[in-house]
Amino acid sequence: MLLLVVSQSPESFAKTNIGIKALIIIAVLGVVYQIYISGFVNEEETSFADFTYGLSSLAVGITALFVYKRYRGSPIFGKTYLALAIGFILLFVGDVVYNFYLFVLDEDPYPSLADAFFISFYFFTGFHLVKNIKYFKKDLGVGPKFAVPVLALAMIGAFAMFTIEGLEDDPTVYYMGILYVSASAAILSLAVLALTVFRNSVLGVAWFMLVIGLFFYSFADVWYYYLEEIEMFSITHPVNTMWLLANIFMVYSLYKHKKTI
Secondary structure, three states: OHHHOOOOOOHHHHHOOOOHHHHHHHHHHHHHHHHHHHHOOOOOOOOHHHOHHHHHHHHHHHHHHHHHHHHOOOOOHHHHHHHHHHHHHHHHHHHHHHHHHHHHOOOOOOOOOHHHHHHHHHHHHHHHHHHHHHHHOOOOOHHHHHHHHHHHHHHHHHHHHHOOOHHHHOHHHHHHHHHHHHHHHHHHHHHHHHHHHHOOOOOHHHHHHHHHHHHHHHHHHHHHHHHHHOOOOOOOOHHHHHHHHHHHHHHHHHHHHHHHO
């Protein structure tokens, strides 16, 4: 059955219900959360906002585990969705460690041991994307093979250029930022490539939503490390809302995947 997933007609994407109501609900949740952190969160006190990144990442991981359970006999979906689940669970663990440094040890959590868990996320998510791409599309053609590294290099170059002044101030933070932005750029590029593979399949909507989620996540990552460079990050900054929206989109994409085939 899985071999037929990418062989549907181009009209199948249009015929699949994206779920306008779901998109409206996601948008409303984003607005409500931004209002909450802007108007009701005191940066000097611990609040629910300090844990939403980790909890929403855990929600993605648990949802991915349900997809893994549904397809664990599959030669491709079982392994790849287990990897995706592990990746997001590692984000949750990383956030727990991050908050431990911040609230218990009263130390700067960036950089710290938490970064080991955050960086591991990219390997597992990259595995998920690469395996799916290779399995369902043997020959990607020259265009996609050229566009993917160009997109990644453009993101990395832009970040490096706009934050170059931070190299003298704190080389560790600067190079950590480059590392994270490089990983985010790679994941986003692979996600876009995966969308080109699945866009005309019955999984087109699920992958479209997943790419939106990964785009939001990657954009928020780049934004966050830029804010760290200029020392402007706070728990009330809109980048936190973007992370939350990214995870909500990915939960929805995994739900659509499970319901589609």
